[in-house]
Amino acid sequence: MKAAADFQTVVEMTRSIPCAPAILPKLLKLTEGTSSDLGELEMLISLDTGLATNVLRTANSAYFANAQRCESIADAILRLGSKTLYRIAASTLTGRWLVHPVRGYGWEPGDLCKHSLCVAICAETFAKSMHLADPSTAYTAGLIHDLGKFALAYANFSVLDDIASRVPDEFGTWREAEMAILGYDSMDVTKALLENWGFPSTFVSVGYYYSAPSGAPEQDKMLVTLIHAAKHLATQLGYGVGVDGFYSNPDESALKDAGFREDEMDAAIPDILTAIQRFIRADGSVHFT
């Protein structure tokens, strides 16, 4: 078994996040002309967790950043321009990792992208209906909320098999098991990744606190709770959920404080499903047209 506590190795291995191959031709076509359709480009990039991450990270890097942080894909596109976008897309997509199933969470290839897309759509829906956060920010936060899990799975620690075998008999939740066995959990990894990449602190809070939003900084609590709610609803829908998915505790106190009600969340599901099925086919493939 590999060493369990190799936190820095996990973080350093995650230099890019995989993207779905289907969007590359369309993305390149959109970025090669001089009259790119900004809205279409934004939608395309936003559908892919890895690409959205890289675009935002680059836009907020020391080279491109100015006093104003980019918190939306649209802002990042405007800041970067089509040539840089092309470069990011090509390098990200050719360096993809999705050709191999990642280990540790029982995922099939592409599962994290599917699940993150569902969380993003749920978050956007709740943001619009409850006015808890800007819908675009909520969508982006949903896309990037669980990057640490992919990093852990990509690092391919066989110790993750050990975790899988000890939940729920020895540990009630996956988070408890990761902390006890690894010495850190996937949210620590997400936080480190987002900080290293220069993400705004709001997104770092989402990545670090989404499983227990009551502990989030006051200024970020609404968005973090929104992602917490979206995460659990998306888990129930099943798309891309790994073996860990149902082993987490809902934070009822935070949900109530934010004004969530079960009947209203359930009532939103038909519309959420319709939105999800625009992008995810019955066979589980993600499509972007």
Place this chain on the structure above:
Amino acid sequence: MVKAPQFVDDHMRTIIVGVADFKFTTDPSVCLATYALGSCLGITFHDETRRIGGLLHAMLPTAQLHKEQKIRETMFLDTGIPKALNTLVRAGAKKQDIRCKVFGGAQLMATDNFFRIGSKNIDMFYKISQELELDVVAWEVSGRINRTIKLNNQTGEVIVKIPTKPEFLR
């Protein structure tokens, strides 16, 4: 009882059933499959005599909450199950010969007020199965796992796949 999978011939065609969807077949060489049943329920229907099978992937217990909306009947158990039965009978199945198996209904960890779709779905299915006198021969529900299922219309057997575990038949 769990048996070793010896389930689908390579030449068998598989029809995929999406979320909030129902499909059926009268072709014995066809399988019906649905992916990633979280808290949703996947219900297989099979008339072994006539080799008519159906699969419903319903997401929510009742359409009553959604009266104001244009609904998909197959999204809800209380509208989807009657629709599935009617469709199968119209296709030639005899209701008294249809055997049902039910899968899914995964539940999040203990919560009194949120995210109870899995348990609500199971309760609703039980109620409807009593009302409609369904012959339910297998229950593979609840727990904290995602399930993928595949109905073999030749045999009525269902293969169940869950993350990190070997497949098994019900």
